[in-house]
Structures are given as structure tokens and as C-alpha cells.
Amino acid sequence: MISPWMYWMVALVFIQQEALAGEKTDPALVPSIFSPESAPAHAVSHLAGFVLWITGVIFVVVAGLLVYAVLRFRRRANDDGTEPAQIYGSGLVEGAWTTVPFLIVLVLTLATARVIHEVQDARKPAAALDVQVIGHQWWWEIRYPKLGIVTANELHVPVSQSSDRLPTFLELRSADVVHSFWVPRLAGKTDLIPNKVNSMWIEPERTGLFLGQCAKYCGTQHAKMLLRVYVDTREDFDRWVKEQQELAENNPSAAAGRLVFERTACINCHAVNGTVGNGRFGPDLTHLMSRATLGSGALMNSAGGLRAWIKSPERFKPGVLMPAMNLNDGDLDKLVAYLTTLK
């Protein structure tokens, strides 16, 4: 008998082992909750495996009884038309099938309580990295208060080694509606709720890119509130921090574009450190070109992408709160030339 459990397992193995036909899937980028790479995600995945085993056994037993009853007790062709023996119940049998589920529930709740405690009540090591994540409609503001860094949509954290643990603790807030921070391979999700400060932690044990996205419906562009977490080696992370802490490069060749930036509505929402732009409604652009994507993952970041995005954000992200800037082609070229210097 094919149970959904077997079907799920076969499908999961299939997807994680091989790229799907017609869709080039890099298995490392599939955000599966069953390929954890961080301590809290491991804890959840272990519990999940245990729960799947128990429920799988229950399924096989009960569905087996059902199939057996359907086959064994079907009315036969040569039925004599009499009614079968009427049985109204049995204290013994009913007692048994009350007690056994009770014991199963007891075991499951104990295992669950243990993991809740392990993940939620984990002590924060003194060395832990602090990061604030603030949800906006429809992008992520990311701040490193002790390092003086403000960025957006792409979180950089250092890898944690067993000999030298370095978890990252996230403080989660929202500027408008409820959002949810979810990077499945690193940890379960936690909501970002206005007027409430939440926290969660990750402790990635492998470098690389981990994908996630907003998991709580937050309005029109909930779907394009994507999230990237880069887990860097210690050296790479330190280098990234150093670059981010610098002011924006003041490249004389882009002065005309900088003037466009400073004299149009851009600065109402966007900040670039070292310029008059200090708007906080949209993402900080100080090191815009250090990020791989634009519009919280709506499109890839490049000079061409930037130009198209500024011309019409609506084209890539319908409903986005950034308006089309209606710049003439000359100003647009200058502005893009300036923005591409913000490395």
C-alpha cells in the first residue's frame, strides 16, 4: 500500500538528489526544512523526524485496519440477507484504544516540550552577533547596532564552528504590519509584529547562500519580500563589515548623478551615508552595489536592472510603494552611473 508518507519521502529524495527536468534546480538553494545547516533548524528537524516516524506507524496501523475491514467485511454475492450480529461496544477494547493514544500523546508532548525549551530558552553567548531585522511593506531593513551598519534584504552572518561558537541573535520588529522571518535551513520562522519585540537565533555551520522569504501575509507584494542570508567565513565577514562601515565612495566621475540623487525625491526615502540623503522609508543605499538583488529579490542587481527598476518599479513588483521617478533619460543615465559607484 502506498501511503502519503512514502510518497512524500520518495518525492523529497527525488527533489533533493536530482535537478528537476525542465527546471534547473540547485539543490543547495532549495529551502527544505529537512536539510538544516544551523543549530535550531537541526533541533526542529530531529523532532520532526521523530514525529513523522510515530505518525507514520499510526497511519500504517489504522489505514491497514480500514483496508482490512473494507475487504474482509464487504457484503458477499451469496449473502443470505440476514443482519449481522449487533455489537454495541466493548469496554475492554475501547479502554485499550483510549489508553494507547494517551501514552503516544504523552511521549510526543515530552519530546516537544524539550525542543521548545532547547530552542527558545537558549542562553545567548557573550560573543554572539546582534542583528536587528525590521519588516517593512515589502522589504527587510537590517541593522547591526554594535557595528554601525544599516543594509537591506541580504543578511550577512559569520559561520559558527564547534570549536569557536558564534551564533547570531536577531531582534525582530516591524515598521508597519505583521511579517515573518523564515529561512528554513537556518531556523523556524518568527513573526515581526508592530509594537512587539521578538527574538530568534541562528547558528549556521556551513558557509553559503540560504534563501528565505516573508511567511506572513503582509499586503500586495507579500510574495516578493524575499530574503537572502549569506553565511561567510570569519575573514570574509570581517572584510564585509569593514566595507559596509565606510562612507559611500565619492567618485568625481559620478558627481552629476549624485546631484540628481540629492535634488530629487530619492532622498525622501533613501539614505546614502556621506550625502544629504537620509530618508528612512526605503532601503539604505550606501553600499547598494554590494547586494545581489533589487526590490527585495524582485530582480537581479546590475546597471541595466537598476535603470529599468527606477524607470518603472511597478513592472517588476506591481503594488510596490516606490513610485516611478519619471526622470528624463539623461538624468536616469547619470543617476544609474552614480548608484553603480556605491559599492
Add this chain to the structure above:
Amino acid sequence: MSPAIRTGDVGGTLPLVSKAETEKSFFDSIHSWLVTVDHKKLGLMYIMYGLFFLLIAGIEATLMRIQLAFPNNHFLSPQFFNQLFTVHGTTMVFFVGMPLVFGFANYLVPLMIGARDLAFPRLNAFGFWLSALGGVLLYFSFIGGEGMAGAGSAPDIGWFAYAPLTGKAFSKGHSTDYWILGLMVSGFGSIATAANVFTTILCMRCRGMTLSKMPLLAWLNLVMSGMVLLAVSPLTAAQIMLLLDRFAGSHFFDTQAGGSATLWMHFFWIFGHPEVYILIIPAFAFASEIIPVFSRKAIFGYPAMVGATVAIGFVSVSVWAHHMFTIGMTSASNTFFAISTMMVGIPTGIKIFNWLGTMWGGKLRFDTPMLFCIAFLFQFLIAGLTGIMLGAAPFNWQLNDSYFVVAHFHFTLVGGFLTMIFAAVYYWFPKATGRRFSETLGKWHFWLFVLGFHMTFDTMHIPGILGMPRRIYTYEAGRGWGVLNLIVTLGVLFQAIGILIFVFNLLRSARKGPPAGNDPWDAWTLEWATSSPPPEFNFAEIPTVKSRRPLWDIKHPTDPDWKYE
């Protein structure tokens, strides 16, 4: 027929007036439905209303599935997609689920407890028309309301409408107001009808029918209507508070002025979780009536079934925050709600085992209603087990708001509730219309629907496990979700054909089906003692019963139930 039960046959056929005088014009007949206070007509109107909205919400679901069949698809705009899932969810719960629940309660409860009508027939009509108005208000928003900035009309806030997205700052225009008013008005209707059903079951039972001799369907509807009174009231209160926020400048949920977003979540889920049981308990009720008849055996463990239902009713009001494991509650709260949630598994398990016990040693007849019951047992088992996975709070941190959850609750509501609604419609169709439906078409409906259902909803668990959140209008390629979503969408096709066959079968059989007779299934409860369709007064003489299966006693005078109960 024995003197213990007198059927209503005589009532409808006394030749006192000529045929011409009894024949009504089209408008007279419409008028008689509009002003009726008869529980059977109101019940049928509730059911037809629910089935009509089932088709509407099914079309909405189909549109969404087409959009999600491929990554980066542009079939629907994000605004329209968001409206669709909001209206689909709201419609399915409030204008499909609730009307079907109350429709069957209306039609069946008085017949099964030997009463002439509900306790308050005019309140009953009032409740129906209020609920009907609620649905009209919701759909009027498509033309009458304007949503979030640039989002056209119709509410796009999700069916659980989390604050502060519903505030004036984020949902301009009036579509959210139509959503609030539609639910509030239909909520008043639900409360009225629940009070009515509750009172009827407690006060209107025929002679001899003590609480312990009621059919299980009556018991389960008693628990269900009690839960409606408990659950719908906080929702109505929250809707009033939200209206005050939007129009009178209060700040209950207005986080920009110090209000609380989590307060709304608590209000909504203290309604929302019992609501799931409000829908599924009537499904249990149908299973508890249909499975015995087609197994040819009395229900196994009646007292345990009643006890388990009451236990579910109690536990269901202490599990609501398992929808909120990710909002940052303390570890103690999370543990409490994980435990209370898993405890629901115990009474639910008892029920499944008792149905299996009823089938055990029987002579199973696989008519269409029974086929749906067997599918229900299988599907509800899976829904319960994925529910346990979601109840394990840390597992829930991963699965919450993913497609796994969508698959889970569709297993409950489509694989459980709707499957039993099909069973119930087929089972009581001959009673309500006096005609038999086509068994062949019924079986086509069954197999197509079950095939499509499993294609769609078994598969849908996996994108959730692979990190796909719900309520996204599109998704990136290269995440391993594409092929799975295509399979999910293809399953919809089979379900849709199944549903169309169902509708065709009902419409055709209601006019052209062969006569059914009073008791086509050889069943045992009181509704089968009267004529099909029953006369307005149900029973010519109020029956007297001695056991839970009065018709069994009559059919087997040498071996009656009351000797053993």
C-alpha cells in the same frame, strides 16, 4: 407499519381538494419559499445556498491554482490574487461551511428527534436571511468597495484579516468594511440558529427519547451549536472593535497609536479554532449515522462517541494559540498549547476506532454515501496526523504559514467536511426529494473527486516542506516547487469534473429520478419513518421511541435494541 410509529403518508395525499386548486403558479411557489418558516424548506435553502457558494469559491480556487501552476506566472495580478484567496477562504468558511452545517441541522434534527419543527421557526427564518445577507454583502464589495491603495475592490486582507493590515492606514476604501459587515451579519444569523438548534434538541424530543437515546447526529449537533454560541460571539465582538477602529477613532488594533496586533490574533483564533470543530463535528455526525446503516450494525460504543464529542468541544476552546506558535509567546505558553492541541488526538482517535469497530463484523454495502464515508475515514486520519505534526510547536515554527498548513486544513475541510457533505447529500437526497439519484454518476463523482483530491492535496504538503509560504501570488523558479505546483493544479481538473457531475446528478435526479420510497436504505432513525419528502408537519402523530434505533425495533420485533442498550 407497527402502531408505535405512524407515518405522515396520509397527510400529503388526502383528496380533499382538486388538483387544480393545489397546483401553484411559479410566483406562488417562489413566494412560499421566501416567506417559509418550515425547517425543511429553510434547511434546503441553507444547503442550496452553501452549494451555490461552493461553486463560486471553487472557481476562485481554480483561478488561483492556474496562477500558481508555473513559477513567475502572470495570469493574475497580485492584487486580484490576494482578493481571491481572501474571498475564497471567507466564503468557504462562512458561506459554504456554516450554511451547510445549519442546513443539515435544520433539515434533520427535528425529523430525527420526532419534532414538528425547530423550537423557534420564525427565528430560524430570520437566521437564514441574515446569513444570506452576509454573503451578499461580501460579494457586493467586488463592485461596491475599494481595497488597499491601487488594489481595486474586494477585500484583500486574508481570511484571518490580521491587524494592523485591516486598519485604515493599510486598507483604504470600503472593501474591508464589507468584509467586516458581511461576517458580522452572518455571525448574528449563526448565533440565532445555533440557539434555536440547541433549544430544539434539549426541549423538543419525542416521548421516550432521553438524552442517551438520541441519535448521535442530534448529540453532535447539540455540541456543535453550543460551540457556535461560544465561538462566534468573540468574533462578532472583534468585528465591532475593528469597525470602531476604522470609523470612530478607537485604537484596539491600531498599532501606530499603541494598539495591539496580537489582541486581534487571540480574538480571531478563539473563534477560528473552535470553528474548525464546528464544521467537522457535523461531518462526524453524518459518519455516525451513515456508516452503521451501510455496515448493517449498531454504532459501536455510543457512550464513548458522545463523551469524545463533548471532550472535543471542551478541549477545542483551549487550543487556539496553536495558530500563533510563531508570534513569540513564552516557552511555557507554547508548551501548554502544544499539549492541549495533541490531546485533541485522543477523543478523535476514539471516534475513528469506533467507526472501524462499527464496520468490523458487518456486511458492508458500498453505495455512494458509504464510499464517501470510507474516503472520509482515510483522509481524516491523515488530516489528524498532520495536525499532530503541526501541534508539535517547534515543527510548527517551520510549517506554520507554509503550503503544508494549506494541505493540512484542506485535508480536514475538503477531505473531511466536504467529503461527508457529499455523503450526506447522497444519503438524504431520496428523503428530501422523494427520488433516487443515479448511483452510476455518484460513483463517477466519487472516483474523480478522490483522485483529484489526492493529486492536489497529498502533493501540496511537499512545497511547504521545501519552504514555500502560503498566500504568495507567484514564486521564483529554481526552488524545487515548480513541478509539484503543476501536479497540484492538474488535480483541480479532476475535482472540478467530479463536482460538475455531482451538480448534474442532483439537478437531473430531483426531476427525473425514480421514486425512492420512505426508507430506501433500510435505515433505523425516525426520518425514514415518514414519507419522502416529509409532509409539512413531519409526523401525523408524534412518535414514541424505546431505543436509539426505533425502526430497527419495528423491523425486528423479536430482537429489539432496547433490550440491550
